[in-house]
Amino acid sequence: xxxxxxxxxxxxxxxxxxxxxxxxxxxxxxxxxxxxxxxxxxxxxxxxxxxxxxxxxxxxxxxxxxxxxxxxxxxxxxxxxxxxxxxxxxxxxxxxxxxxxxxxxxxxxxxxxxxxxxxxxxxxxxxxxxxxxxxxxxxxxxxxxxxxxxxxxxxxxxxxxxxxxxxxxxxxxxxxxxxxxxxxxxxxxxxxxxxxxxxxxxxxxxxxxxxxxxxxxxxxxxxxxxxxxxxxxxxxxxxxxxxxxxxxxxxxxxxxxxxxxxxxxxxxxxxxxxxxxxxxxxxxxxxxxxxxxxxxxxxxxxxxxxxxxxxxxxxxxxxxxxxxxxxxxxxxxxxxxxxxxxxxxxxxxxxxxxxxxxxxxxxxxxxxxxxxxxxxxxxxxxxxxxxxxxxxxxxxxxxxxxxxxxxxxxxxx
Amino acid sequence: xxxxxxxxxxxxxxxxxxxxxxxxxxxxxxxxxxxxxxxxxxxxxxxxxxxxxxxxxxxxxxxxxxxxxxxxxxxxxxxxxxxxxxxxxxxxxxxxxxxxxxxxxxxxxxxxxxxxxxxxxxxxxxxxxxxxxxxxxxxxxxxxxxxxxxxxxxxxxxxxxxxxxxxxxxxxxxxxxxxxxxxxxxxxxxxxxxxxxxxxxxxxxxxxxxxxxxxxxxxxxxxxxxxxxxxxxxxxxxxxxxxxxxxxxxxxxxxxxxxxxxxxxxxxxxx
Numbered sequence: 001x002x003x004x005x006x007x008x009x010x011x012x013x014x015x016x017x018x019x020x021x022x023x024x025x026x027x028x029x030x031x032x033x034x035x036x037x038x039x040x041x042x043x044x045x046x047x048x049x050x051x052x053x054x055x056x057x058x059x060x061x062x063x064x065x066x067x068x069x070x071x072x073x074x075x076x077x078x079x080x081x082x083x084x085x086x087x088x089x090x091x092x093x094x095x096x097x098x099x100x101x102x103x104x105x106x107x108x109x110x111x112x113x114x115x116x117x118x119x120x121x122x123x124x125x126x127x128x129x130x131x132x133x134x135x136x137x138x139x140x141x142x143x144x145x146x147x148x149x150x151x152x153x154x155x156x157x158x159x160x161x162x163x164x165x166x167x168x169x170x171x172x173x174x175x176x177x178x179x180x181x182x183x184x185x186x187x188x189x190x191x192x193x194x195x196x197x198x199x200x201x202x203x204x205x206x207x208x209x210x211x212x213x214x215x216x217x218x219x220x221x222x223x224x225x226x227x228x229x230x231x232x233x234x235x236x237x238x239x240x241x242x243x244x245x246x247x248x249x250x251x252x253x254x255x256x257x258x259x260x261x262x263x264x265x266x267x268x269x270x271x272x273x274x275x276x277x278x279x280x281x282x283x284x285x286x287x288x289x290x291x292x293x294x295x296x297x298x299x300x301x302x303x304x305x306x307x308x309x310x311x312x313x314x315x316x317x318x319x320x321x322x323x324x325x326x327x328x329x330x331x332x333x334x335x336x337x338x339x340x341x342x343x344x345x346x347x348x349x350x351x352x353x354x355x356x357x358x359x360x361x362x363x364x365x366x367x368x369x370x371x372x373x374x375x376x377x378x379x380x381x382x383x384x385x386x387x388x389x390x391x392x393x394x395x396x397x398x399x400x401x402x403x404x405x406x407x408x409x410x411x412x413x
Numbered sequence: 414x415x416x417x418x419x420x421x422x423x424x425x426x427x428x429x430x431x432x433x434x435x436x437x438x439x440x441x442x443x444x445x446x447x448x449x450x451x452x453x454x455x456x457x458x459x460x461x462x463x464x465x466x467x468x469x470x471x472x473x474x475x476x477x478x479x480x481x482x483x484x485x486x487x488x489x490x491x492x493x494x495x496x497x498x499x500x501x502x503x504x505x506x507x508x509x510x511x512x513x514x515x516x517x518x519x520x521x522x523x524x525x526x527x528x529x530x531x532x533x534x535x536x537x538x539x540x541x542x543x544x545x546x547x548x549x550x551x552x553x554x555x556x557x558x559x560x561x562x563x564x565x566x567x568x569x570x571x572x573x574x575x576x577x578x579x580x581x582x583x584x585x586x587x588x589x590x591x592x593x594x595x596x597x598x599x600x601x602x603x604x605x606x607x608x609x610x611x612x613x614x615x616x617x618x619x620x621x622x623x624x625x626x627x628x629x630x631x632x633x634x635x636x637x638x639x640x641x642x643x644x645x646x647x648x649x650x651x652x653x654x655x656x657x658x659x660x661x662x663x664x665x666x667x668x669x670x671x672x673x674x675x676x677x678x679x680x681x682x683x684x
Contacts, residue, residue, distance in 0.1 A: 017682060075518075075681075078521050079521050080517075080518065080519070080520070080521055080681045081678075081681050081682055082678050094521070096519075096520070096521060098519045098520070099515070099519040102515050102516055102519035102520055103516050103520060103522075105441055105445055107444075107445035108441055108444055108445050112440075112441060112444065115437060116434075116437045116438065116441055119431075119433055119434040119437050120434065120516065120520050120522050121520065121521075122521070124433070125433055
């Protein structure tokens with residue numbers, strides 16, 4: 001345990017939602033008939049064995065795709081739902097900005113809504129009275145205080161919701177994607193408010209899809225995937241890892257779109273995925289000039305095939321082909337393809353100029369009849385410390401003879 | 414599910430601890446309901462007043478009123494008014510978690526406040542209508558139809574006990590309605606039935622002797638007999654009715670709290 005006492009202590013938190021939609025047993029009758037046997041069994045595991053500890057005064061970001069368990073984690077932290085297994089402890093006064101203005105009643109005035117929302121968030125009447133003017137000023141709703149909230153613009157309602165929650169003055173503040181709403185000026189002020197919290201040594205937990213915001217505000221980030229904690233560490237690292245994963249998944253999704261215009265073929269063999277593997281052998285969306293890379297495709301042939309050719313093509317997005325090759329051209333004579341196969345084209349030094357390139361992948365018969373031909377199956381970016389024109393960027397050096405002298409050469413980048 | 418100290422009564426403690434919020438929710442309910450209407454809070458008087466006039470008219474010109482309880486319109490009025498509180502409270506209570514689902518899912522509010530506010534706002538409506546009852550009594554007394562005695566003073570206590578009993582029942586029904594889709598329909602039908610098996614339309618004396626024990630199975634019977642005693646017959650409420658009322662209120666509160674506590678944790682997931 002590090003020096004400051006932990007504000008949040010989560011140990012093996014697991015949440016299983018029973019899968020009965022709105023009506024658990026449907027009716028009282030069926031519940032009585034089926035007695036009690038719902039407990040375990042089928043369920044949706046929204047969060048699976050997540051453990052972490054957050055010292056007081058730290059700012060934590062939580063990222064992950066939709067359905068990865070971020071909101072469930074916040075609900076557990078806020079105590080709205082209880083873990084199915086494990087423990088969740090939060091010390092100090094807690095406020096959760098899960099949905100701004102969740103408690104607003106459209107028919108009553110802003111003034112009344114401030115009071116009731118404050119009470120809902122756990123303030124006492126005295127505390128609300130003391131902070132009332134500040135809340136109103138922050139939300140900029142002075143002139144509309146006595147109008148029913150249904151007459152507010154959505155921006156005003158959001159500002160008011162935020163203002164009330166922000167003035168709860170919590171020790172631990174949970175924020176779920178609330179900055180996505182509201183305009184630029186509002187986001188700016190909201191962020192300022194968060195900075196103020198931070199300066200006061202409060203603990204913040206942000207859930208957001210805005211990766212740059214997360215990277216900027218948080219030193220530490222949790223990355224959730226399908227309810228599991230897959231990364232917990234320094235913001236830049238975790239965010240970068242998530243970005244890679246998203247880029248990869250995006251490619252996969254595009255490939256998986258069936259019957260798209262960019263895909264033709266009989267389907268006798270099908271390309272399951274196309275990936276670019278970077279220097280470290282991991283899928284990458286961006287590589288550097290001269291990196292050792294590999295193009296990889298996974299193929300599935302439901303029936304055995306004896307006539308097959310695998311091919312890759314790399315082109316600029318403008319359509320200039322920089323490499324086109326296949327197993328036939330390179331002398332491989334087909335014998336048998338059945339079930340799952342992985343084909344990898346290794347390129348020890350990718351001497352491409354900086355830019356974005358598109359990969360086509362194909363599996364086809366010797367005569368060219370496609371089994372599966374996928375145009376633009378994956379895109380990747382090549383970066384380099386120095387710009388160059390064209391598409392070829394081999395390892396190179398300059399030599400000079402005669403009456404030439406240079407003042408200086410900068411280090412690039 | 415970690416156990417809380419005096420476990421099964423804690424919903425009552427939490428409802429009490431959050432009473433400021435309950436009052437605010439009641440006020441919100443009232444002010445939202447009357448906002449926008451030109452007559453505003455006057456509706457609280459007008460509704461029961463119209464009801465009273467309808468009874469007075471119908472039982473004078475259309476139906477023959479019961480001979481044993483006169484003026485019958487006034488006899489009806491007290492019971493029907495209070496029954497309206499009971500049935501609308503329970504109907505609101507079974508709806509309250511659905512209506513407040515967003516709050517329940519998005520804030521850390523103690524869920525007990527919602528059935529409390531449902532019952533509280535109906536109680537407030539009833540209190541706002543009581544001046545009409547008072548006026549009816551005054552008119553009847555002035556015309557010499559009834560003789561008002563201090564027995565009238567039992568009425569607030571009866572009402573308070575009834576409100577506690579209704580709150581206890583609401584505590585049990587409101588979370589069950591979240592879990593079981595048919596609770597609402599069951600409650601609606603039972604309330605319709607209960608209206609007729611509760612002494613509202615008739616005095617206890619009108620029930621044949623051998624059916625009276627059956628009537629006693631209805632825990633709300635005592636409250637309505639006591640209401641008839643206090644604001645119609647103006648005679649003291651018998652001790653056994655007091656005991657029955659206190660007993661059922663206590664049972665309803667304890668039982669309701671116990672049911673609520675059992676299903677409380679899953680409310681936010683399912684409402």
